[in-house]
Amino acid sequence: MAQSFPVPSDHVARRATLGDQLRRNALRIGDQEAIVAVGHGSRRALTFADLDLAATRLGSALRAHGVGRGDVVALIGRSTPELLVGFWGAVKAGAAATGVNPAFTPRELHHQLAHSRAKVIVATAEAAALIDDLEAPLPDLRLRVTESGDAPAGWQALASLVAGADDAAPAADIHEDDPALIPYTSGTTALPKAVMLSHRTYVAATIPAYAAGLGFREGDRFYYVMPLHTMAGLGSQVSLLSVGATVVLPSEVTPDAALRVLVDERITIMGQTPTFYLQLLRAAGFDAADLSALERCVTYGGTMPRAMFEGFAAAAPGLVWLTLWSQSEIGQTPTVGRFRSLDDIPGGDPAWIGRPTPQLEVRVVDADGADADEGELLCRTPGVMLGYLDDPDRTAEVLKDGWLHTGDLVRRDAAGDLFFVDRRHDVIKSGGMNVSSVEVERVLYGHGGVLEAAVVGLPDDYWGQAVTAYVVARDGAQLDAGEVIAHARTQLAAFKLPKTVRIVDALPKDAQGKILKREIRAREQAGTG
Numbered sequence: 001m002a003q004s005f006p007v008p009s010d011h012v013a014r015r016a017t018l019g020d021q022l023r024r025n026a027l028r029i030g031d032q033e034a035i036v037a038v039g040h041g042s043r044r045a046l047t048f049a050d051l052d053l054a055a056t057r058l059g060s061a062l063r064a065h066g067v068g069r070g071d072v073v074a075l076i077g078r079s080t081p082e083l084l085v086g087f088w089g090a091v092k093a094g095a096a097a098t099g100v101n102p103a104f105t106p107r108e109l110h111h112q113l114a115h116s117r118a119k120v121i122v123a124t125a126e127a128a129a130l131i132d133d134l135e136a137p138l139p140d141l142r143l144r145v146t147e148s149g150d151a152p153a154g155w156q157a158l159a160s161l162v163a164g165a166d167d168a169a170p171a172a173d174i175h176e177d178d179p180a181l182i183p184y185t186s187g188t189t190a191l192p193k194a195v196m197l198s199h200r201t202y203v204a205a206t207i208p209a210y211a212a213g214l215g216f217r218e219g220d221r222f223y224y225v226m227p228l229h230t231m232a233g234l235g236s237q238v239s240l241l242s243v244g245a246t247v248v249l250p251s252e253v254t255p256d257a258a259l260r261v262l263v264d265e266r267i268t269i270m271g272q273t274p275t276f277y278l279q280l281l282r283a284a285g286f287d288a289a290d291l292s293a294l295e296r297c298v299t300y301g302g303t304m305p306r307a308m309f310e311g312f313a314a315a316a317p318g319l320v321w322l323t324l325w326s327q328s329e330i331g332q333t334p335t336v337g338r339f340r341s342l343d344d345i346p347g348g349d350p351a352w353i354g355r356p357t358p359q360l361e362v363r364v365v366d367a368d369g370a371d372a373d374e375g376e377l378l379c380r381t382p383g384v385m386l387g388y389l390d391d392p393d394r395t396a397e398v399l400k401d402g403w404l405h406t407g408d409l410v411r412r413d414a415a416g417d418l419f420f421v422d423r424r425h426d427v428i429k430s431g432g433m434n435v436s437s438v439e440v441e442r443v444l445y446g447h448g449g450v451l452e453a454a455v456v457g458l459p460d461d462y463w464g465q466a467v468t469a470y471v472v473a474r475d476g477a478q479l480d481a482g483e484v485i486a487h488a489r490t491q492l493a494a495f496k497l498p499k500t501v502r503i504v505d506a507l508p509k510d511a512q513g514k515i516l517k518r519e520i521r522a523r524e525q526a527g528t529g
Contacts, residue, residue, distance in 0.1 A: 016176045016203040019059070019092035021242045023169070026052035029218065029244050035081045038261055039251025046081050048244070051088065057165035058089025058158070062120060064165070065143050069094040069178055072116045075228050076100040076109075076131070077124025079249050082147035082158050083228055084237060086122030089162075091199070092169070095119070096179035098194070099229035102127045110136045112184055116194060116389065120145065128155060176200040181238070182389060183231040185328050194389035195231070201331035202238050205383030209357040210239040213336035214322055215269075215296060218244030223262060223270040225253050230510075231328040236271070245269075255283035263289050271298030273513035274308055278451060281311040282475065291316040298322045305445040307474075309341055325353035325420060327406055329398060331383030333360050335418055350442055351419040353410070359383065363403065364412045374411040374421065378403035409436075426517060428457030428465050435467055435496050437517070440488070444469060444498075447487045449477035454507050454515045455498065458524055469498035470507060470520060479503050 007014060025034075030049030037044045046054070067073070073090035075083050075097060090097040098116050100109065102124075109130060113121070117140040121131060125148035132152070144155045151157040176199045184192040210216045222240050224247045226233035237247050250261045258280055261267065277299065280286065294316045299308070300323065312319055319340070326334040337354025339345050345352045356362050361380040366372040384404050387395040398405045409421040421427075421436050428435040437455040444453040452472040457465030473479040481501035488497055508519040 015174070017091070017174050017178075017199040018180055018202060018238060018242070019055070019088065019169075019174070021203065021207075022048070022052050022055060022088055022092075025241070025244055032218075032244065033246045034241055035084055035247050035249065036265065037081050037249045037251065038265065039257065044081060046085075048241075051085065051241075053167065054085045054162050055088035055092050056169055057162040057167060058085060059092030060168065061161045061165040062089060062093040062095065062143075065120070067093055067095055067119050067143070069173060069175075071095040071120075072118045072182060073097050073120040073122065074100050074113055074116065074118040075122050075234075076102050077127035077147075077228075078102075078251075079224060079226075079228050079233065080124060080147055081249065083122060083124065084247070085158065085162070086145070087228070087234070087237075090120070091180050094174040094178065096182050096196070097234065098182040098184065099227070099234045101227070101229040102130060106130075106134055106136075110134050110138070112192075113138055113141065116182060119143065122158065123147070123155075128152060174199070176203065177386075179386060181234055183234050183328050184229070185231070193391065193394060195328045196386040196389055197235075197328075197331045197383075198386055201383045201385070202235075202242070205333045205359040205381050206235065206331045207239045207242045209333045209359040209383070210236075211243055212359075213334055213354075213357040214271075214298060214324070216240060216243045216245055219268075220245035221265055221268050221293075222247055223258070223265075223267045224249050225258070225272065225276075231332060232271070235332055255279045256285075259283040259286055259289055262291060262294065266293040268293055269296040269298070270294070271300065274299055274305060275452065275509065275513040275515075277308045277312070278305065281308070286311075286315065289315060291319075294319060296320050296322055298324060300324050300326075306342060313341070323353055325408070325410075325418070327379075327408075329385045329404055329406070330360070330379050330381050331385065333357065333379075333381045333383035335360065335362070337417070346413065346415065346417045349419055351411075351421070351438065353418050353420050355416055355418065362418070364410055364418075369401075373413075375409065376424065377406045377408050377410045377418070379406060380404070426456070428455070428467055430457060430460075430463045430465050430467055430495060437467075440467060440469065440492065440496055440498065443488050443491045444471060444484065446491070447484055449473055449479045450484070451475075451477075452507055452515070454517060454520060456517050456520050456524075458521070460499070463499065466499040467496065468524075469501045470504050471501060472504060472507060 026048045033045045034048045034051045035046040073095045087097045120143045122145045128146045146155045179196045180199045181197040248265050323337045324334040326332040335354045335356050363378040364375050366375040407424045411419040422438045426437045440455040441453045450471050451474040454470045458468045460466035484501045508516045
């Protein structure tokens with residue numbers, strides 16, 4: 001017999017939205033710290049009750065300015081308590097939030113604000129001037145809010161906006177399938193895409209996946225340096241605050257300052273790229289630091305060098321490492337692997353990205369779409385995006401045949417463990433053979449003098465693409481290109497060997513520390529590599 005369901009999913013009695021979850025935590029653990037901002041000798045904290053009240057008031061103020069479902073609130077500046085209030089106020093009003101990179105040029109700033117049709121922008125004091133300097137019009141922008149108490153002309157101070165607003169929750173016409181986050185992808189392989197993620201993405205997929213896979217839990221203290229204009233920065237604070245963890249925001253991100261915060265705030269978990277961890281090892285006093293509270297370190301976005309694990313083993317002997325793979329297009333619903341040393345990794349292969357979390361279903365397919373042991377990774381999960389904003393063609397390219405096509409190449413063993421091979425765009429076709437740039441990089445990291453490595457294919461009349469390596473030396477090491485190639489020759493077939501090794505002072509990176517291979521290629525093409 002057919003059943004009717006008179007209570008829809010957007011009914012407030014059964015709704016699952018991010019604002020609802022923050023309110024529940026305020027009622028449940030209201031006196032616990034939600035956000036802590038530290039640096040330059042100061043410390044500020046917002047409890048869950050503080051954060052929920054400020055977000056509720058901001059949401060009410062935004063509704064009074066005509067902002068609600070279908071609208072966008074932009075956040076720009078370094079991560080501060082005020083910008084996080086901006087995020088939670090936006091989703092309580094029914095709007096979606098997008099983070100904007102303050103390092104953008106005026107053209108790039110205008111593009112994202114215009115493309116997202118942002119009605120509101122919440123900015124740090126430093127970033128507000130960047131918006132005022134834009135010459136091109138932004139007809140959709142209605143309200144400019146700054147964290148500063150002394151707001152410039154045309155701006156409203158967040159504190160005064162919140163103080164004058166209603167304490168009552170904004171109207172309840174918010175649906176769990178409404179967009180809540182619109183991160184713009186980092187664009188490591190192409191122009192940024194605006195990924196639309198719903199409230200349901202997080203409630204049904206990302207939050208429980210991070211709790212199950214990474215162990216996010218109430219009472220955790222997370223060292224939070226991911227900027228809000230990145231997917232990790234905009235999204236991870238949602239999962240952390242939703243489970244009752246504390247987000248610790250440092251005002252300085254130098255290795256020495258980071259080490260002080262880890263010790264003083266008794267950080268239990270952090271997540272960063274290998275580049276960040278390697279820099280932290282070089283902080284003054286690292287060897288003597290008390291890191292006994294540190295339980296878990298998440299690493300992502302690059303090859304895992306042995307030096308990283310060896311350096312932390314003495315300082316935090318009980319530390320559990322977690323490796324993960326995820327994408328913005330699946331709301332960062334991850335695959336996860338746990339280990340204490342490289343010896344715990346299946347087959348000792350640092351390409352390991354673990355297994356899918358319970359909220360993620362995967363397939364590995366060959367070029368013909370047939371199931372294979374190695375090929376492109378396809379995903380199904382409640383975390384799959386609603387689509388790319390105003391880009392149905394690119395949405396259709398990745399969402400087809402009932403799966404999201406990631407463009408990432410992986411290998412799966414008989415036990416179900418996944419190993420990252422390469423981005424499809426980064427596979428090098430040299431002399432008719434496919435070369436994984438990541439495989440070559442792993443071998444280069446095995447050289448004792450190599451701190452960082454990036455391998456790309458550059459146009460070559462003979463090879464088609466020549467395998468080319470860029471390496472940064474460790475402090476005090478003297479690297480020779482021929483010696484690096486000789487090291488690689490012991491572990492790689494001849495066709496995989498770098499034809500050229502270039503010793504450089506630094507590699508181009510995005511805000512999360514991910515190496516930008518597209519920029520390396522662009523510099524070479526322009527003759528400035």
